[in-house]
Amino acid sequence: MNEMDNKWIGKNTIRPDGADKVTGRAEYAADTIMPGMIWGKVLRSPHPHATIKSINTKKAEELDGVFSVATSADCVDFPVDTPVILGIQDIRWMARNVLAKEKVLFHGHPIAAVAARTEEIAEKACELIEVEYDIHPWAIEIDDALKPDAPILHDFIKFDGKPSNIAGTLEHKKGDIEEGFKEADIIIEREFETAAVHQGYLETHACLVSVSPDDRTIIWSSSQGQFMVRAMTSFITGIPQSSIRAIPAEIGGGFGGKTIVYLEPVATILSKKSGRPVKMVMTREEVMRASGPTSGSKSKVKIGAKNNGEITAAQGTFYLQAGAFPGAPIRGAAGCCLAPYDIPNAHTLGYDVVSNRSKVAAYRAPGAPIGAYAVECVLDEVAEALKMCPLEFRLKNAAKEGTKAVHGPTYPVMGYVETLEACLSHPHYKAPLKKLQGRGYASGFWFNAGGESSAQVNITEDGNVVVTTGHPDIGGSRASIANITAELLGIDVNRVSVLIGDTATIGFSNLTGGSRVLFASALVVTESTNQVIDILKDRASKIWNIEKEAIEWENGEARPAGDNAGKFKPLSLVELAEQATPTGGPIGAGHQVNTVGAEGGFATHICDVEVDIELGIARVIRYTAAQDVGKAIHPAYVEGQLQGGVVQGIGWALNEEYIYNKEGKLDNPGFLDYRIPVCSDLPMIDTILVEVPNPQHPQGVRGVGEVPIVPPLSAIANAIYNAIGTRFYSLPMSPPKVLEKISD
Amino acid sequence: MSEVKFISPETIEQAVDAYSKSSKEGKTKILAGGTDLLVQIRSGISQPDTIIDIKNIKELKEISNDNGSYTIGAAVAGAVLDEEEDFGNNWPGVLEALRLIGSEQIQGRASLGGNLCNASPAGDSVPALIASGATVKLQGPEGERNMPIESFHVGPGKTNLKNGEIVVNFQFPKKQKHSGDAYLRMIPRTEMDIAVVGCAVNVTIENDKCVDARVALGAVAPTALLVEDASKALIGSNFEKEAVEKAALACEAACNPIDDKRGTISYRKKVSKVLFKRALEKAIERAKRG
Secondary structure, eight states, X not given: OOGGGOSSTTSOOOOTTHHHHHTTOOOBGGGOOOTTOEEEEEEEOSSSSEEEEEEEOHHHHHSTTEEEEEEGGGSOOOOTTSOOEETTEEHHHHHHHHSOOSEEOSTTOEEEEEEESSHHHHHHHHHHOEEEEEEOOOXXXXXXXXXXXXXXXXXXXXXXXXXXXXXXXEEEEESOHHHHHHHOSEEEEEXXXXXXXXXXXXXXXXXXXXXXXXXXXXXXXXXSOHHHHHHHHHHHHOOOGGGEEEEEOBOSOOTTTTSSOSSHHHHHHHHHHHSSOEEEEOOHHHHHHHSOEEOOEEEEEEEEEOTTSOEEEEEEEEEEEEETSSOOOHHHHHHHTTTTBOOSEEEEEEEEEEOSXXXXXXXXXXXXXXXXXXXXXXXXHHHHHTTOOHHHHHHHTBOOTTOBOTTSOBOOSOOHHHHHHHHHTSHHHHOOOOTTEEEEEEEEEEOOOOEEXXXXXXXXXXXXXXXXXXXXXXXXXXXXXXXXXXXXXTSOGGGEEEEEOOTTTSOOXXXXXXXXXXXXXXXXXXXXXXXXXXXXXXXXXXXXXXXXXXXXXXXXXXXXXXXXXXSSOOEEHHHHHHTHHHHTSOXXXXXXXEEOOOOOEEEEEEEEEEEETTXXXXXXXXXXXXXXXXXXXXXXXXXHHHHHHHHHHHHHHHTOOOOBOTTSOBSOOSTTTSOOOOGGGOOOEEEEEEOOOOTTSTTOOOOOSSGGGSSHHHHHHHHHHHHHSOOOOBSOOOHHHHHHXXXX | OOOOEEEOOSSHHHHHHHHHHSOSTTOEEEESSOTTHHHHHHHTSOOOSEEEEOTTOGGXXXXXXXXXXXXXXXXXXXXXXXXXXXXXXXXXXXXXXXXXXXXXXXXXXXXXXXXXXXXXXXXXXXXXXXXXXXXXXEEETTEEEEEEGGGTEEETTEEOOOTTOEEEEXXXXXXXXXXXXXXXXXXXXXXXXXXXXXXXXXXXXXXTEEEEEEEEEESSSSSOEEOHHHHHHHTTSOOOHHHHHHHHHHHHHHOOOOOBTTBOHHHHHHHHHHHHHHHHHHHHHHHHHO
16 A cells, blocks of 8 residues: 555544543443442452461352352362463462452452442351451562562462462573673673552443343443453353353553453452342452552563673563462563664563562563663663763664574564664754753564454445454554544544443453554454455445456445446446445455464654652653554554553553552552642653554554653663753652752 | 431631531542542542532632732632732742642632642742741631641641631731742642642842842642741852751751652752752742732
């Protein structure tokens, strides 16, 4: 497709979900109601670590207005020593996270749930549940969990042959690390810490579940994957997937945090036991205490370079909190941290550390910001020691097409160098700075993903188009798919409706995550639409009684071509739809496949800060994000993804953190003391959309949603150093921490 | 929360009557804007069985100006006071403190009376009210009384209000010529946050000399503080460096903060000095103008 001729791809078309959202009509999970509906509430652990000796629910069950009570005894039993893998999750852990079984492993861990006529009765009934605990010492921080005498969360997890809180490791090696450091003229090694941070989606987890007497189950919920909801609920409740219909609600933010279930299996059990539809809505406090933040971390990074600026070796060790159950995103940290660079000798190693915190969930490029933070800060120091511009230093060592990455692959066409060049030629790079202002740079990478996707493209009787896909839209996939479909069919974009199907109406589609959705769904939608065009040509051939091959589809109509050119009046989509029945029936096509060819995304950011050295406040005053986006199908949405990622990175760098008190309980479970940035904290985030199309995709799409959260942590740290000459090795760089270090 | 009795009296007497007759132990709550109360009910901190809405009482919604002395009803919302142009000219520090509470939406409801009675050590308007020298008029079953703001609080969430007593209004002294007040707070963000330290300064200048000064701090002790040693250091000075430094040290010395999730003791002490100096500068500038 010649892009100059594009009519819809690359255009900021009106978003299909916009009108509903601004008028309050959009249906989120908590908006759903059903006749006879009752309310579910969860009893949560008051202790960070204890063995459950007994649970007595009798008094709760006897309370007037209570319909059913659920505990882990109502769930399918998954033995702790047998993995039950579903995607990147293990259902052994998921089941125990949803309702605690042998032990409670964090303050706020669900133990039981009650469904009652009102939320108030359900809450009261929860208080009547009697739980006997054997309380254990707990470990919150990584150091506490790794101490020789640390309380062990899971006895059967062994490391070095002994029970341990290290649940796993992941390692990447390239070349000879020892030799690499011997070749270096300068070596810098630093240690870093980051705090656990929450995804901060505004919509709390919510669902409504109705189970019929024959176990047929309907789930309305807010998630990043209706098929994930169906599968996990099926595993945990034992109801077959064919009996569960999971309907995706409009989603009020997920950022990875809604790629697992918390409430759906519980509400299903409560509904099954009570015979009533059960609704559950988490409070903000429940979200903060018991839904996944991403890992806090400790890391050590060592980088060696020659005087000419060539990096000879790099080494990184990353300890990431997993929370109560194994599964910290060490792959993102150890795999992405060196990905932008061509480094001959490298070694990265990640440790998955369990402790008495809520189980982590995916958060936008899981683990990658943690790895990049340490590496990009050390690179800044190396560049400074070599007296090189940090961007030129990166350019000298940049990975290119053909580079063998530390994490394995050999890169195809990719646009990292272009992001550096875009920054070097941007006015921001040369803009003057005032006193106590500083500029920092950092790059970042995310793998991106493909995976299973299904689509159905149907032509309506009046000649318009309905496209159904199976991934919840959290970043503009509907608008982008409409652009692509309209482009392929040569019709006005407003004639295309894009819907997200439920698990009964569209084929399996992997969840919205890994920046996969537009990459994957554009592939299946393109294939489906091309099939539809083929059918339309076939119908025209029947009407004109000529060979299908002698027909072209152009500008929304079938035209006779070759020898027949000009012989018949073209047939428009509307005309062909009108004649659908006599020419063969309904017109539509679907495609479903495991998509491959998703290529990684690279970004380089420039950040300016100003530091109030008397109060310790660092403010971001200018920000420019350059990213290889492949092809921006809907540029405003792509820009929004970049800006959103940067803003979350700014929060992570400056103020966001999970703070635990001495009792092992989260001390800031709300948006007052868990400080995500507010609008007035932020400058306009400028974006540079670098387009190096992915050659393995019909429209050149690369995932764009996760890369932009990777560079900000270090870009900001480097900018603060540039402003005041103090380097910070611990996040968040909150005012008390900054002032204390400056005062020293 | 299950069943709650909601009373909406139209006179102070009715309100006091209902409040004094109601059950004890915090089960009856006064509602003005409700911007603290509703949050407390939602989070389970407060579980009232009776709510007395005082917004329909005329005196509590009134703003009056008696020859330069303002009386502001306890339930007057920040956004309403902001439209009273001359008040902001007289007491810019009080207004800016009140206007820092919450978002635009909250400003349509949040009041001086509510901020005072909530008795948070971090309440933004309280240091500014103390610095202004305002007094508060209370009415209870035993009649009316007046009290300086700095005497109102006992500790976090605790006040000197007697059983059945409500706050009626705030009475401001007549603004002195060449006086000015200012309030600044330290928050990690730029808005929608809670003060880690708050500082209000009110100074009167005659022939470049400080003839009167009141300095108040918030969020550094169980209650907001009037820092008399800081006032003493300033009065009689020309705001020369030594006097300002002495006053700043008095602020630091007055701090009796805690280490918590919002800030450390040492951070709060350091910041109290910085904020004092910055607020003083602003107050002096305003005093010179008016």
